[in-house]
Amino acid sequence: MPELDLEMACKVLESQPFSRLLQARITAFGDGKAVLEIGIREELHQQNGFLHGGVLAYAADNALTFAAGTALGSAVLTSGFTIQYVRPATGRSLVARAEVVHGGRRQAVVRCDLFTVKEDGAEALCAVAQGTVLSAQPS
Template structure:
């Protein structure tokens, strides 16, 4: 992003990036909101995402953490970014109709941003925190 974008343009830009990710499209991920220091991804839970106990597989939660952290940090860094590392803590088994990952930038420099996210399980209008993550996002350009 060479010129500053309006909030609507920034969200459209971020959604265009998500649309170019075949894995995200296959899962059915949606970028609900995004700005220069925040991103929210939602994912409907399907039976193919469950593990043997009927909970959402940890790999699905890791995907949401990775992608939401990178969108939040990447938009802060100008748009072209990659995950350098991230850590996730699973707090409770993920169950519900939808997962929502809310990521925010904690701090940023010219080449990297540290971001945190919370992943919520949503069922019948109620949300429960099921995981938290933190990561370092680096400029790829």
């Protein structure tokens, strides 16, 4: 199995066509944690000018899965997750910070807090997600 580090995580993310479309990037990876960032662009907005909820859900799902991968290994799949939208997302970028809150041999429960970053660098919580990620390694 290849070493799981930030460089490998970036390569995995880059191999996902949808992640390339969103121009997502992994900025931290390891020790049960992962951070995914996306620049907020007009084409990612919904009709009211806010970042589309689907973009937030994508960011939560991928951050949850990458964080779980630090505990379970590189072959993981999201079993399910919930997301609660706290406030409309506006700003220059989206940051999804995920952390394993409980890990076993075959699954991990992971929490993700999603923030928008304003022009002045201030962060605002816009959503909270929690999910279960399963190891896809053969038993």
